[in-house]
Structures are given as C-alpha cells and as structure tokens.
Amino acid sequence: MELTRRDAAAALAALGAGGVAAVAVGHTDDNGGQQADDIDKAAIRRTMVAAAEVVYPDDIAGIDEFVNTFLDSRLAGDRHAAAVDSAVTALDDRAQSWYGDRFAALSADTRDAVLREMAVDTAEPRREGEPRETVRYYVVNELLLALYSSPTGGELVGTENPQGYAGGIDSYQRGPQA
Amino acid sequence: MSGRPPAEDIETSAGASDRTPVDDADVCVVGAGPAGALVADQLADAGREVVVLEAGPRFDFDDRLARQEKAIRPTYDRPDVWDSDPERDAHSNSGEWFYPLNHARAKGVGGSTLHWQGMVMRLHEADFNSKAERGVGVDWPIDYSDLRPYYAAAEHAIGVAGGENPFGPPREEPRPMPAFEPSHSDSLFAEACDELEIAMHPVPNARNSEPYDGRSGCVGYGTCQPVCPSGAKYDGTVHIESAEGKGATVIDRAAVQRLEHDADRITAATYATPDGEFRQDADAFVLAAGGVETPRLLLLSESEQYPDGLANSSGAVGQFFMDHLFAGMGGTLDEPTRQNHVGFLTSETHQFYDEADAELAPFKLEFFNYAGPSPVEMALTGDDWGDDLLERVRDGYGTHIAMGGLVEQLPREDSYIGLDESTTDTHGNPVPDVHWNVGDRALRTIERANELQRSILDELGVEIEWTAGPDSTGPAYHHMGTTRMSDEPADGVVDADCRTHDLDNCWIASSSVFPTGGAMNPTLTIAALALRVADAVDAAV
Known part of the structure; x- marks a missing residue:
C-alpha cells in the first residue's frame, strides 16, 4: 500500500489551506528554525526513515517521502526536535558500538536487531528515561503515530477514518462493504 | 506548518496582559x-x-x-x-x-x-x-x-444537533441543527432492538452537524473526549x-x-x-x-x-x-462493527427512563460508536512492530460493540x-x-440497565466480554x-x-x-x- 502526501498531511488537512500549502511546496527549511546548530536534522531524517522501514509493515511503499513530510512539523520547534535528536543519537551510538556503523547504514535485519537488543520492543515509551524508553517514544512510537493516524494506516486495519485523522462524518455511517 | 505539531512544543499561553481588577x-x-x-x-x-x-x-x-x-x-x-x-x-x-x-x-x-x-x-x-x-x-x-x-x-446558544425523541419532554421547536445520521453500528443494534420492541432515537449533540455560529461542522477527528x-x-x-x-x-x-x-x-x-x-x-x-x-x-x-x-x-x-453512575456492557460480534471512526454517539433510548420510582432510578441507554480500542492506540501499546503489529491490530480492531448508560443517584x-x-x-x-457514596437504588438500577443491555447484545449475537455493573461502575x-x-x-x-x-x-x-x-x-x-x-x-x- 502506498503512502501519499495526503497521509503525511492528514492531521492538519481539516484545519485550513495553510497547512496543505506548506506541504505542497516541499519540506521545511531545516535551517530556518530557532534551534541549536548542533542538531543534525539530516541525520535525524535518515535515521527515522531507516527505523520506519523496520517498524512499518513490509508492503508499505513511499516511506521516505511520508516520514520526511511528517518530520517537517515535528522538527520545526525546539523541545521535541532536541529530544528526537537525543534519542536518535542514542540509537546511532548503540548501532556504532555493536555493529560498527550508524543505524541508517545497517541492513534492515540488523536495524531490527539493534532495536530489540536495546529492548525498545518491550520498553515503556517515556519522554525522559533510559535510551530504550526514549527511543520507544521518540523514534518507534513517533513513527507508529504518524502511520496509524493516517488514512493509509487506517485502511491497513479496516478503517478509512482512524482516530486522529479528520476523515469526515461519512465513513462511520457506511457498512464494511460500502 | 504542515502535519502534526508535537505536544511537547506547546507553549504556555501568556494569557491576560493585565490581571488587575x-x-x-x-x-x-x-x-x-x-x-x-x-x-x-x-x-x-x-x-x-x-x-x-x-x-x-x-x-x-x-x-x-x-x-x-x-x-x-x-x-x-x-x-x-x-x-x-x-x-x-x-x-x-x-x-x-x-x-x-x-x-x-x-x-x-x-x-x-x-x-x-x-x-x-x-x-x-x-x-x-x-x-x-x-x-x-x-x-x-x-x-x-x-x-x-x-x-x-x-440549545441555540450552544448549537445542538438533534432529532425527535419520543420519550423526551415537550418542546416547542426542533433543535437548531439536524441530528447526526445514525452509524453503521446503530443499524446493527436496530435489528435487535426492533425484535425486543426497544425504540432507538438520536442523541442530541453539542457539536456541529453543519457549520454553525462561525464554527466548522464536525470533521471526524475521533477524539471528542x-x-x-x-x-x-x-x-x-x-x-x-x-x-x-x-x-x-x-x-x-x-x-x-x-x-x-x-x-x-x-x-x-x-x-x-x-x-x-x-x-x-x-x-x-x-x-x-x-x-x-x-x-x-x-x-x-x-x-x-x-x-x-x-x-x-x-x-x-x-x-x-x-x-x-455508568452502566455498560460490551463484547465482539462476528462481523465488522465500524467503531472509532468518530468520537461521539448517535443513538440512545430513553424508553425506560420514566418508569422510575422509589425502587428504581431513571436511566438511559446508549449505543456506542467507539467500542473497543482504536487502531492507533493499539499500535502504540505492544511489544511488536512491522507485520506482527499489523496483524495484532487487524485481529483486535473491527468487531467490538458496546452499550453504555447513565443512572441517577439520589x-x-x-x-x-x-x-x-x-x-x-x-x-x-x-x-x-x-x-x-452511592445508595442501593442506584445500584439496583445499574443491574436493571445491565439486564436490558444483555438482552439487546444477546439478541444481536454478541459474545459479551465485559460488564460495568454495580461492583464495577464509576462516575460520569x-x-x-x-x-x-x-x-x-x-x-x-x-x-x-x-x-x-x-x-x-x-x-x-x-x-x-x-x-x-x-x-x-x-x-x-x-x-x-x-x-x-x-x-x-x-x-x-
């Protein structure tokens, strides 16, 4: 199933043309914010896309564009971007330490192994805590939130209007065959 | 900004610039x-x-x-x-x-x-x-x-969307907005309720079924509450x-x-x-x-x-x-129930409300549109990802169905x-x-509400998995x-x-x-x- 720009912009689609227009012109200028210069947003984007390729279902296509568009809004401010950066750095550190390369450079199977060996799969998602917990919150759950509150993510599991997506007030009236 | 702004980046509003009297x-x-x-x-x-x-x-x-x-x-x-x-x-x-x-x-x-x-x-x-x-x-x-x-x-000030309630008190004019259409889930309940001669009617909602008072109509975010x-x-x-x-x-x-x-x-x-x-x-x-x-x-x-x-x-x-007091019951059906598309209710019944006396309290029954977990909430809780997660969510979402109800306490x-x-x-x-503290009349009435809920769910063929009864009720x-x-x-x-x-x-x-x-x-x-x-x-x- 193909992820589209509609999926990436899903949350804001109902709130006016401004949000949609921002998507249409491409990704936000990562250097235009007010953040500290030491956040490497390109590295964050690479790592998040690499993580999405592991935590998303196998038959999802269009991950790179979807994740990058989603990250436009997520990395635009200060606090969240800094916290994502910390989690991504922790993930890269483990990848480097255990497998000799940064996370995004590893094979998909090895990326999966890094996450599980960090115990990210069983960790509680926390904004502050051990690396396994912050990676769960800022990497894995961040990506799962993006997918499963999008139209395509919803359709994967049987709803055209998942919670968090402004999918209108028709779908709830329709039967499964409609 | 596009997409979803992060919760963490919410700034505390400055609020009033002058707090003097x-x-x-x-x-x-x-x-x-x-x-x-x-x-x-x-x-x-x-x-x-x-x-x-x-x-x-x-x-x-x-x-x-x-x-x-x-x-x-x-x-x-x-x-x-x-x-x-x-x-x-x-x-x-x-x-x-x-x-x-x-x-x-x-x-x-x-x-x-x-x-x-x-x-x-x-x-x-x-x-x-x-x-x-x-x-x-x-x-x-x-x-x-x-x-x-x-x-x-x-009703005009707030903006209420609603329809006719045969059991409601007399009213002089319709509500200012038409009721939200019944859900697919309501249509499943309707067959059972027809058999049991229980009348369903629309829920009056303080949410716009169409643009009203300068505010948007509902767009179906599903997180009303x-x-x-x-x-x-x-x-x-x-x-x-x-x-x-x-x-x-x-x-x-x-x-x-x-x-x-x-x-x-x-x-x-x-x-x-x-x-x-x-x-x-x-x-x-x-x-x-x-x-x-x-x-x-x-x-x-x-x-x-x-x-x-x-x-x-x-x-x-x-x-x-x-x-x-909340009285509720729910379970799963062997067909899709289309839950969690929206976060509000469209049907209820007040049919039993005015049977109240000293022994039993007034109560209403509600037909849920958000029974069971939402897919995104399921996805964020678990120790899996990838195809395993997808299978878990597919298995866990889609067939839940439930009823609720409110009971008076004295x-x-x-x-x-x-x-x-x-x-x-x-x-x-x-x-x-x-x-x-809550008295026996309310608890008896929860049992009565549960009886009716069970009769409806049984008629519908639901495998009942949970009950909010007198021992497990909570406040509304x-x-x-x-x-x-x-x-x-x-x-x-x-x-x-x-x-x-x-x-x-x-x-x-x-x-x-x-x-x-x-x-x-x-x-x-x-x-x-x-x-x-x-x-x-x-x-x-």
Missing part, C-alpha cells in the same frame, strides 16, 4: 466554564461591566492538534491533556467510593467543556419532582415549564470570546481565594495571580466554578458571621454531592464535598475532600448537588432564582444547584440555568 464592575463571575461564559456573555450583551476570574490558564486554540497527541499517546495521562497540575489541583478522597477528580474536570478558560463528551439532553419533567412523582429525593423549586424557554435558548481540534464541539471558550467582544474582561490564572462579605452581601473577591494578589469589587457576584470548587470557595470564605462557610446557614454547602447526607484541612494546595488553602464526571436549590432557606443554599438565601448579591450558576440529578448529562441544564441566572442578575443590579 476592573473598576466599577457590575458583575464578577467566578469561573470561565460554560456557565460562567454564558452568564458573562448575556450580561455583557445587556451592557453590564463584567469581569470573569478564572483559576486556570487560557489555552491557545491552535495547540489543540498538539493536545490531541496527548490524548492518543499512552505516555500521557488524561489530566495531562489540559495541563492539570497535581499540586494546584490536589484533592482528597475520604468516601467509600474513590473519585478521580482530576480526570473529571479541566481547569482553564472553557472549563470542563474543553474535555467533555458533548451530550445535551433536557431533563425529563418528572426529574424536577422526584419526591412527588417517584417518592424519593426532593422536588426542585422550579418545574420543567420554568426552564423550558431557557432550554430552547441554551478529551479534545476537539476543529472546534465543531461546543465549549465555553465560544461564549468567553463572545463576552470579550462585548466588553467583558476575562482574567485567567486568577484563583479566587476568598469572598469578602458582610452579613448580607459579598463585597469583593480576593484572587491570586502570577502577578500578585488582587481584590475585585462588584455589585453582584456569580459563582460558576462547578460542583466542587464552588462549595469549596464558600467553605473557605468562612467568617464570624458565617462560621460554617459563606451562604451556609442551612448547612447544605458541600452536602448532597451526586454524580451519574442525594445523600453521607456524600459531600468538604475541606481536607491536613492538605493544602499551591496557595496554601485546604484542598477539596470528595466524600462520595457530573458534579451535582453541592449548593442545592430550595424554596426554604433551611433546606438549601440557593433559591428558585439561584440566588443564595443568605446573600442578596450572590448567585450560583452550576450543576451544584441541582437538588436531584436525573440521569441526563447535565450541561444543557447548566446552560439553561445560567441564562436564567443572567436574567435574574440583570434585573437585580
């Missing part, structure tokens, strides 16, 4: 929830100089999508969505029944309508005469006919903004500490802000801080004249705390809001003690009864006009004035009473 105020309203907002708007419209003091902050509308993230992600607790502060909002629970107060309210401009479900029914006629009609409880000093025009006005990012669900900010447009002053983070008074009148409200403590004078005061903070403020304002608390000659301040002397003198809040005031977060209305000063705190028996210039606009609660969600009645209070205040000042 307003000169020559005619009316001071305490609390900026729906009641205070409507009173302020009406009185500002009448040309009165109005000031509203709100203990909590003003929230930026543009942050609602970010707050929605808090509602979805399991890391956040429900009180986090509207920035509840456990120290500011500290409370005790000394009753036999635990009461999760900070799950039950939101503090800030808009009040608990920020997180409410948004169901707006009129009380039935007999609810105003419980003692006379059902032989238990007390009668209200007003009848349905007294409130009927205010109900209509409240606790946050509507589109603004299609009504909340008190609508009338706060309207009141401000008419000249009212709204001061946020202005926690009223005490009501200064003489024997017959309130003279000033002293309030604490981040900018210091101030004193607001006014000719009239309207207390609209809900069923917990309103009695608490009166108790905190004790004096030599009123040693048991202000306006408390009757001893009823804080007494008779009531909520509605006023009881052992159910009350007091002060816990051993614990203080951030201002050094004793915290509210929620001492909640409707705080009522703690400054009850009465004809006689000895029996209650306010009179039929919601003016305190003790003080000439103090009115209360809140579900705290309900002598009994019926089994209807209270906010439409709160709004109707608020509009009636505004008329009374305007006539008096």
Whole structure:
C-alpha cells in the first residue's frame, strides 16, 4: 500500500489551506528554525526513515517521502526536535558500538536487531528515561503515530477514518462493504 | 506548518496582559466554564461591566492538534491533556467510593467543556419532582415549564444537533441543527432492538452537524473526549470570546481565594495571580466554578458571621454531592462493527427512563460508536512492530460493540464535598475532600440497565466480554448537588432564582444547584440555568 502526501498531511488537512500549502511546496527549511546548530536534522531524517522501514509493515511503499513530510512539523520547534535528536543519537551510538556503523547504514535485519537488543520492543515509551524508553517514544512510537493516524494506516486495519485523522462524518455511517 | 505539531512544543499561553481588577464592575463571575461564559456573555450583551476570574490558564486554540497527541499517546495521562497540575489541583478522597477528580474536570478558560463528551439532553419533567412523582429525593423549586424557554435558548446558544425523541419532554421547536445520521453500528443494534420492541432515537449533540455560529461542522477527528481540534464541539471558550467582544474582561490564572462579605452581601473577591494578589469589587457576584470548587470557595470564605462557610446557614454547602453512575456492557460480534471512526454517539433510548420510582432510578441507554480500542492506540501499546503489529491490530480492531448508560443517584447526607484541612494546595488553602457514596437504588438500577443491555447484545449475537455493573461502575464526571436549590432557606443554599438565601448579591450558576440529578448529562441544564441566572442578575443590579 502506498503512502501519499495526503497521509503525511492528514492531521492538519481539516484545519485550513495553510497547512496543505506548506506541504505542497516541499519540506521545511531545516535551517530556518530557532534551534541549536548542533542538531543534525539530516541525520535525524535518515535515521527515522531507516527505523520506519523496520517498524512499518513490509508492503508499505513511499516511506521516505511520508516520514520526511511528517518530520517537517515535528522538527520545526525546539523541545521535541532536541529530544528526537537525543534519542536518535542514542540509537546511532548503540548501532556504532555493536555493529560498527550508524543505524541508517545497517541492513534492515540488523536495524531490527539493534532495536530489540536495546529492548525498545518491550520498553515503556517515556519522554525522559533510559535510551530504550526514549527511543520507544521518540523514534518507534513517533513513527507508529504518524502511520496509524493516517488514512493509509487506517485502511491497513479496516478503517478509512482512524482516530486522529479528520476523515469526515461519512465513513462511520457506511457498512464494511460500502 | 504542515502535519502534526508535537505536544511537547506547546507553549504556555501568556494569557491576560493585565490581571488587575476592573473598576466599577457590575458583575464578577467566578469561573470561565460554560456557565460562567454564558452568564458573562448575556450580561455583557445587556451592557453590564463584567469581569470573569478564572483559576486556570487560557489555552491557545491552535495547540489543540498538539493536545490531541496527548490524548492518543499512552505516555500521557488524561489530566495531562489540559495541563492539570497535581499540586494546584490536589484533592482528597475520604468516601467509600474513590473519585478521580482530576480526570473529571479541566481547569482553564472553557472549563470542563474543553474535555467533555458533548451530550445535551433536557431533563425529563418528572426529574424536577422526584419526591412527588417517584417518592424519593426532593422536588426542585422550579418545574420543567420554568426552564423550558431557557432550554430552547441554551440549545441555540450552544448549537445542538438533534432529532425527535419520543420519550423526551415537550418542546416547542426542533433543535437548531439536524441530528447526526445514525452509524453503521446503530443499524446493527436496530435489528435487535426492533425484535425486543426497544425504540432507538438520536442523541442530541453539542457539536456541529453543519457549520454553525462561525464554527466548522464536525470533521471526524475521533477524539471528542478529551479534545476537539476543529472546534465543531461546543465549549465555553465560544461564549468567553463572545463576552470579550462585548466588553467583558476575562482574567485567567486568577484563583479566587476568598469572598469578602458582610452579613448580607459579598463585597469583593480576593484572587491570586502570577502577578500578585488582587481584590475585585462588584455589585453582584456569580459563582460558576462547578460542583466542587464552588462549595469549596464558600467553605473557605468562612467568617464570624458565617462560621460554617459563606451562604451556609442551612448547612447544605458541600452536602448532597451526586454524580451519574455508568452502566455498560460490551463484547465482539462476528462481523465488522465500524467503531472509532468518530468520537461521539448517535443513538440512545430513553424508553425506560420514566418508569422510575422509589425502587428504581431513571436511566438511559446508549449505543456506542467507539467500542473497543482504536487502531492507533493499539499500535502504540505492544511489544511488536512491522507485520506482527499489523496483524495484532487487524485481529483486535473491527468487531467490538458496546452499550453504555447513565443512572441517577439520589442525594445523600453521607456524600459531600468538604475541606481536607491536613492538605493544602499551591496557595496554601485546604484542598477539596470528595466524600462520595452511592445508595442501593442506584445500584439496583445499574443491574436493571445491565439486564436490558444483555438482552439487546444477546439478541444481536454478541459474545459479551465485559460488564460495568454495580461492583464495577464509576462516575460520569457530573458534579451535582453541592449548593442545592430550595424554596426554604433551611433546606438549601440557593433559591428558585439561584440566588443564595443568605446573600442578596450572590448567585450560583452550576450543576451544584441541582437538588436531584436525573440521569441526563447535565450541561444543557447548566446552560439553561445560567441564562436564567443572567436574567435574574440583570434585573437585580
């Protein structure tokens, strides 16, 4: 199933043309914010896309564009971007330490192994805590939130209007065959 | 900005730029929830100089999508969505029944309508005469006919979408918006209900089924409770903004500490802000801080004249705390039920409501549109990802179905809001003690509601997996009864006009004035009473 720009912009689609227009012109200028210069947003984007390729279902296509568009809004401010950066750095550190390369450079199977060996799969998602917990919150759950509150993510599991997506007030009236 | 702004990047709103008192105020309203907002708007419209003091902050509308993230992600607790502060909002629970107060309210401009479900029914006629009609409880000093025009006005002010209810009280005109269409899930229930001769009818919703009053129609975000990012669900900010447009002053983070008074009148409200403590004078005061903070403020304002608390000659301040009890049942069906597309209900039944007597309470039954987990919430909880997660969500989502219901509890002397003198809040005031108890009539009625729910679900072929019965019920977060209305000063705190028996210039606009609660969600009645209070205040000042 193909992820589209509609999926990436899903949350804001109902709130006016401004949000949609921002998507249409491409990704936000990562250097235009007010953040500290030491956040490497390109590295964050690479790592998040690499993580999405592991935590998303196998038959999802269009991950790179979807994740990058989603990250436009997520990395635009200060606090969240800094916290994502910390989690991504922790993930890269483990990848480097255990497998000799940064996370995004590893094979998909090895990326999966890094996450599980960090115990990210069983960790509680926390904004502050051990690396396994912050990676769960800022990497894995961040990506799962993006997918499963999008139209395509919803359709994967049987709803055209998942919670968090402004999918209108028709779908709830329709039967499964409609 | 595109996409989803992060919850973490929500900035605290600066709020009011000037928190000093307003000169020559005619009316001071305490609390900026729906009641205070409507009173302020009406009185500002009448040309009165109005000031509203709100203990909590003003929230930026543009942050609602970010707050929605808090509602979805399991890391956040429900009180986090509207920035509840456990120290500011500290409370005790000394009753036999635990009461999760900070799950039950939101503090800030808009009040608990920020997180409410948004169901707006009129009380039935007999609810105003419980003692006379059902032989238990007390009668209200007003009848349905007294409130009927205010109900209509409240439905227009709030914006209610609804249709015909064959069991409802008489009404003069349709609601201002058409009802939301029934859900696919409703159509499944309808077959079973037809067999059992149970009539379903639309739920009146305080959410726009079409654009209304400058606000969008519902866009189906599915997170109505606790946050509507589109603004299609009504909340008190609508009338706060309207009141401000008419000249009212709204001061946020202005926690009223005490009501200064003489024997017959309130003279000033002293309030604490981040900018210091101030004193607001006014000719009239309207207390609209809900069923917990309103009695608490009166108790905190004790004096030599009123040693048991202000306006408390009757001893009823804080007494008779009531909520509605939840009765529910649910399970799974062997076909798709199409849940969690929207976060509101479209069908209910009041068919059994007016069978109430001394033994059984009034109750209503609801047909859920959000039974079982939502896919995104399932995805964020688990120890899997990739295809395994997808299979788990596919297996877990799609066939749930459930019913709910609300049951009246009677006023009881052992159910009350007091002060816990051993614990203080951030201002050094004793915290509210929620001492909640529930009687056998309510518990019997939950069993009755469960029987009906089981009959419907059995008819439908549901494999029942859970029941919220007498042993597992909980509150509906409707705080009522703690400054009850009465004809006689000895029996209650306010009179039929919601003016305190003790003080000439103090009115209360809140579900705290309900002598009994019926089994209807209270906010439409709160709004109707608020509009009636505004008329009374305007006539008096």
